[in-house]
Amino acid sequence: VIIRGATDNSVFQALCTKDKLLGAFGDRLVRLSTANTYSYRKVDVPFQEYVEHLLKPQDPAALGSDTLYFFGDNNFTEWGPLFQKYVPPPFRIPGTRGAYSFGIAGAGSGVPFHWHGPGYSEVIFGRKRWFLYPPDKTPHFHPNETTLAWLRHTYPTLPPGERPLECTIHPGEVLYFPDRWWHATLNLDTSVFISTFLG
Numbered sequence: 400v401i402i403r404g405a406t407d408n409s410v411f412q413a414l415c416t417k418d419k420l421l422g423a424f425g426d427r428l429v430r431l432s433t434a435n436t437y438s439y440r441k442v443d444v445p446f447q448e449y450v451e452h453l454l455k456p457q458d459p460a461a462l463g464s465d466t467l468y469f470f471g472d473n474n475f476t477e478w479g480p481l482f483q484k485y486v487p488p489p490f491r492i493p494g495t496r497g498a499y500s501f502g503i504a505g506a507g508s509g510v511p512f513h514w515h516g517p518g519y520s521e522v523i524f525g526r527k528r529w530f531l532y533p534p535d536k537t538p539h540f541h542p543n544e545t546t547l548a549w550l551r552h553t554y555p556t557l558p559p560g561e562r563p564l565e566c567t568i569h570p571g572e573v574l575y576f577p578d579r580w581w582h583a584t585l586n587l588d589t590s591v592f593i594s595t596f597l598g
Contacts, residue, residue, distance in 0.1 A: 400574070401568060406486040408486050428444065436513050439464060468504055473500065500595075506590075508585075511583050521593055527587065528565065530585075532563050550585060
């Protein structure tokens, strides 16, 4: 489900430009994960170093274990003032609070197939392509293959009935992903995005 116009995040978007983020967080450490299904390795680097040296288009030949991705491991003490400006979708599971996961990534990067609880994903800048399968239909993929490699090598071989549901979300659009649905993402541009995990 793609939701449009549920919230106004123009203030949050204005705080997420490259200059604003570097000014506020450039010297702070960020935790990068390898972009494979299980995110085996974590690396801490200054945010400015990530933006200036690691935030680049995905190498199509790289393995997920060699691809560092900034998403999810946010220090809420340091990033809290930014997250307080974010307006999440107004839909919740009663009695729970959402947990934010903020990310910035280069074109062609993404996370290969995995699943977890339900939530929302909103693109602040850029575009993000999503591939989804219901819980009872495990996709064919290698856990250390990047989404870009999967799209180039496996996707074209899939018969129409075995292809995933897919969509592309743009700035201001929010995707709801259901509980335990397999999903993979591909950033089509250098992208800034935030997810709200429910429950």
